[in-house]
Amino acid sequence: MSEQVSASVPALRLEAIVKTFPGVRALDGVSFDVMPGEVHALMGENGAGKSTLMKVLGGIHQPDSGRIIVSETPVKMSSPLEAKHKGIVFIHQELSLAKELTVAENIYLGELPRKRFGLVDWQALFDKTNTILQRLKVGFDARTRVGDLSIANQQMVEIARALTHEAKAVIFDEPTASLTDAEKTVLFEVIDDLKSHGVGIIYISHRMEEIFKITDRISVLRDGQYRGTLETAETTEEDITQLMIGRKLDLTRHASDHELGEVALEVKGLSCGSLYKDISFKVRAGEVVGFYGLVGAGRTEIAETLFGLRTPTGGCIVLEGQEVEISSPVDAINLGISLVPENRKEQGLVLGMNCRDNMTLPQVSDLTAGPFVSDGAEIAIFDHYYDKLEIKTPSWKQQAGNLSGGNQQKIVIGKWLSMHPKVLIVDEPTRGIDVGSKSEIHKLIRDLASQGYAVVVISSEMPEVLQVSDRIVAMYSGRIMREFTSEEVTEDSLIQAISGLGDNSGQAA
Amino acid sequence: MAGGFSRSNIGGLLAKQGILIAFVIFMIGFTIANERFLAPENVMGVVRSSAILGVMALGVTFVVISGNLDLSVGSMMSFSTIVVLDLHDKIGPALAIPAMFAMTLCLGAFIGFLVGYLKLNSLIVTLGMLSAIHGLTLTYSGGKNMDIADKDGTWFAVFGQSSALGIPVPILIFGLLAAVLGMVLAKTPFGRKVYAVGGNGVAATFSGIRRARVVFTCYLLSAFCVATAGLIQASRSLGSQNTVGQGLELEVLAAVILGGASLLGGSGTIFKTIVGVLILGFIQNGLLLVGLQFYAQYVVTWVIIILAVWLDIAAKRGRLLSPIA
Structure with missing residues (x-):
């Protein structure tokens, strides 16, 4: 239990929650509390019990024993709707919006304001919605069709939905998984706003920078058991990791110390419509080349072209000295190109x-x-x-x-x-993977390089690219801005390059 | 939890074998109502009359596992039957049979092309083909019933009417085809690809599987099974209406789903489909023996199917009703 003695009452309190499935004790006495106005991180490796706990909180599973207390009132929830009415709101990783409906309809789905004869009172609906949207400072209107919004804005709609009810606790499940940096900033502002309104927030994420940036306390689960709560300000990444996986992690860079072989893959001036333009790079056998850039910079599209899923509009691909044509995944596989999508x-x-x-x-x-x-x-x-x-x-x-x-x-x-394969392309190798497995996969990628594979790693996580790559290609808006060796790269220069600010030395116009 | 049966044990058994258990309950019920139900000659009769449906269900199993539907098999079967009967008198049975198979396979290839290569929705394509092939059959026959002129003098009756080793030939054909296609589905690379394409078509493409070719081949297999069913039907009756296969598409689909294949694709087996076919056959036969009017059967059969599928789903999710699927 929490040692802290506080004058105020927790927004949400879990007491010794136990949930078993045939053969598995998924939750084994989990207890912690979330104060109003607090951002409380919930961390744990995949399989630690986070998802089960969330399903218990969301009324999808019933706990075998233990209590859920919302503002001093013990509650029992038998459905997601009931959880919502009790003041517990989820912002899911996978969005659950009706794409063909307007923002307003999505927000008030099931509770649309009515006029006579049960007809929808559109004016009231749009007015109510716009009031909430203004509070969130978003750039779209209540009448916008949800399908026309970006993922980040769709997430805002989910958050807006949470605000229609007197939310006591809002649970964010990996909310930044598909957001750009600018969108993250907006999200964090919204979380601040929720905080200032006295809402308790549970924030689930694998991303350490975010955890340190926005949370107040961190609770850790391992193997279904509660492992403790840390004050974010007084803890380090190593402390958390150790609590999560019970051992220390190796976070050093793995620049290669072996001889590089011949050029395995060379791409010359490759273009594909408006997706990317004039892309040239080489990958040697035994080398890891990292592609870093924002979501939408064109990295995945290049990988898909190399794997025969897209047809380039210009340029050529040279594999071990031979120019090749790749028009289907079957071609790519036969030529020795593999893609971990x-x-x-x-x-x-x-x-x-x-x-x-x-x-x-x-x-x-x-x-x-x-x-x-x-x-x-x-x-x-x-x-x-x-x-x-x-x-x-x-x-x-x-x-x-x-x-x-x-x-x-x-x-x-x-x-x-x-x-x-001769060339192995790995796109976002550790997306949604917990820290323990993450470092194993990084080590694996390095091992593959030392065995002579030519590896291309595409990633949106800077620590990852820095850790695994021998060379880093920075992309912005469909173009290569700059190429770095692992010796010369710094975080600042990398960030500049992928924001379109760096000197695009010689590469693109 | 000492002793063999804990609650979760029973739950697990129900989840795996829900349909089989429901089947056993129906069988016990029918046997109590009429002791002739389980008599050998009745059982044989049911299997025999299920053979045509069963042969068609084998092919549709492939299509369903690959993540598609085939609602055209009923009218395609009418087409095969009419064509082979007509050609029988014109070019003789030895040529009529391969000609009919070729024509039916062309229809299958056409559907396979539309669904596989052009990636059109299979429900819409095969629903359209249901109607189009019916029209084709009527045009071909001029709307008249088709009959073989010399019904006693042809060896053509062998596929539907005779027996070998004491077993009726339709059952032999069904059994043989089931064994071969069962092996193809469970053991060959092609079978594996069918599961992969139906389970996750995108991932299959990303693994270098030519999805369109797999889907195309499934429809070709389905058409082959339909042609075989048409052959048995024609040979059994030696004459036929234009509408002989009408409605069979839904019964076939019911049998495949009853057996436990998912309509979403990626799961199901030939063995399960055979179980589904037999359940359907025995239920209809049982209802007749209990003395239910033929017309009422349509209603009761479907009530029972929905009941069985519901029990199956309920057992899988552990409760009878659920707020989420």
């Missing part, structure tokens, strides 16, 4: 399929004995990468969807390593 769940894995079948998918046609897929050959491949990548799963029969994010990513990486 940005979105693991939608592009990387068939979640309902078992781990082994996912891993062998690109080469299943070659793993045959007679007309049938050879069980033995498949298991041999799985076992090899299971050991090599230290994948944690009870067996290959486990559905990929049941694995944690880090292990899912390892399945995808194993899938492509088993194809023995």
Whole structure:
């Protein structure tokens, strides 16, 4: 329990919450409290019980024992709607908005103001909505169709929805996952505003900078157990990590100390409509080249072009000295280019399929004995990468969807390593992955380079690019602004380059 | 929790085998109501009359697992039946059969092209084809029923009417095709790709699977099964109306879903589809034996199907009603 003695009453208090599923004790006596006007971070590795706890708070799961207390009143919630009425509001990572409806309709869905005969009172609806939108200082109007808004603005709609009710506690689940830096700033202002209105905030995120920037206290879960609450001002990244994973993390840079090989991939003046223009770079065998830039800078689109998912409008791709044409993923795979895509769940894995079948998918046609897929050959491949990548799963029969994010990513990486590619492109290698697995994946990427793979890493996280890359390509708005070696790069120069401020030395006009 | 059956154990069993358990309950009910229900000749009769539906369901299983629908199989089956009967007298059965298969496969290829390569919505394409093929059949036959002139003098009756090793040929065909397609789905690279495309088409593309080709092949397989069903139907009756397959598309789909394939794609097996086909067959037969009027059967069959599917979903999510799916 919290040691702190405070005069005011917690906005939300959890007391010894226990929730078990057949065979798993998902939550084992979790207790902490959130004061009004406090931003309280909830941290823990994937599988630590954060999601289950949120489902308990949101009325989706019922706790086996323990109490949820909202402003001194113990509450029981049997549905998400009830949770909302009790003053607990969620801002989900995956937005749950009706895209075809207006902002106003989304905000008041289920509670639209009525006129006679049950008709909607549009004027009242738009007026009420605009009042809230003004408070959030957003640049769109109540009548805007939600589908026309950016992800960040859609998130604002969710927040606006939270404000229509007397929210006691607002829970943000990885809210910045798909936001640009400018959008984050706006989000943080809104969180400040909520704070000043005395709302208690639970903030779930894996991103340390944000945690240190905006939270007041940090509670940590591990294996379903409450591990303690830290005052943000008096703690360090290492303290939190240690509490989360029970060991120290290696956060040093891994510049390569091995000899680089021949140029494996060379891209010359590649363009694709308005997505990116005049892109040229080289990747040697044994080298990691990091692509850093804001969301929408064109990095993913370049990767998709190299993997045959987009057709370039100009320029050429040279693989081991040969100019190649890549018009489909099949071509790319045959040429030895592999892509670990940005979105693991939608592009990387068939979640309902078992781990082994996912891993062998690109080469299943070659793993045959007679007309049938050879069980033995498949298991041999799985076992090899299971050991090599230290994948944690009870067996290959486990559905990929049941694995944690880090292990899912390892399945995808194993899938492509088993194809023995010449060039491995990894797009956002650790998105949504907890810190422990993150450093394992970084180490893995370095290991691959030292084994002679040419690796391209695309990332929106600066520490990540800095840690894994030998060279860093900074992109802004579809163009390469600057290239850095790992010795010369500094955080400041990198930020300048990706904001379009850096000197674009010789690269683009 | 000492002792074999804890609550979660039973829950787990229900979740996995909900449909089978529902089936057993129906069977017990029918047997109590009429002891002839489980008599060998009745059982054989049910399996035999389910063979045509079953053959069609095999192909549709592939289409459904690949994440698509095929609502055209009913009218396509009418087409196959009419064509083979007509050609029988014109060019002889030995040529009529391959000609009919070729024509039916063309229809399948056309649908596969639209859904696979042009990426049109399969519900709309096959719903349209249901109607279009019906029109094609009527045009072909001029709206008349089709009959073989010399019903006693043709070996064509062998597919629908005779027996081998004491087993009716339609059951043999169904069993053989089920065994082959079961192996194709469960064991071959193609089968694996069907699951991948239906489970997550984007991820399949990102893994270098040619999604369009897989979908196309599924529709081709479905058309092959329909042609086989049409052959059995034609051979059994040696004459037919233009509407012989009408409504079968929904029964086939019901059997596939009843077996436990997900309409969203990515799951299902040939074995489950066979179970689904037999459940449907036995329920309809049971209702007849209980003395229900033929017309009332339409209603009761569907009530039972919805009940069974509901039980299945309820068992999977652990409660009968749920605020979220």
